[in-house]
Amino acid sequence: QVQLVESGGGLVQAGGSLRLSCAASGNIFSLNVMAWYRQAPGKQREFVAAITSGGMTMYADSVKGRCTISRDNAKNTVYLQINSLKPEDTAVYYCNTRPAMNYWGKGTLVTVSS
Helix, strand or coil, X not given: CCCEEEECCEEEECCCCEEEEEEECHHHHCXXXXXXXXXXXXXXXXXXXXECCCCCEEECCCCCCCXXXXXXXXXXXXXXXXXXXXXXXXXXXXXXXXXXCCCCCCCEEEEEEC
């Protein structure tokens, strides 16, 4: 059974930080590239960051230098640390594989106030 459970979102002021977590079922986590995506109000879902099973990372230009993606393979969990948050980071954040599966979790809402 596929499970993706995101958490850690909230309301923060611009310049603040958040650490998002995603617990994934083991059958999709262990060998896959895991990624974070986000969908802002009225916009399409977009890629944020990804990490391979070996720890190689890649980031969207919009978050490069402000985000760190990491994973704990023993816990089937992927994390996203976001620093220097901006109002334009406001979105629902989702984790998934990369490329993404058709199944999506509920996401976690990040709201950044100016």
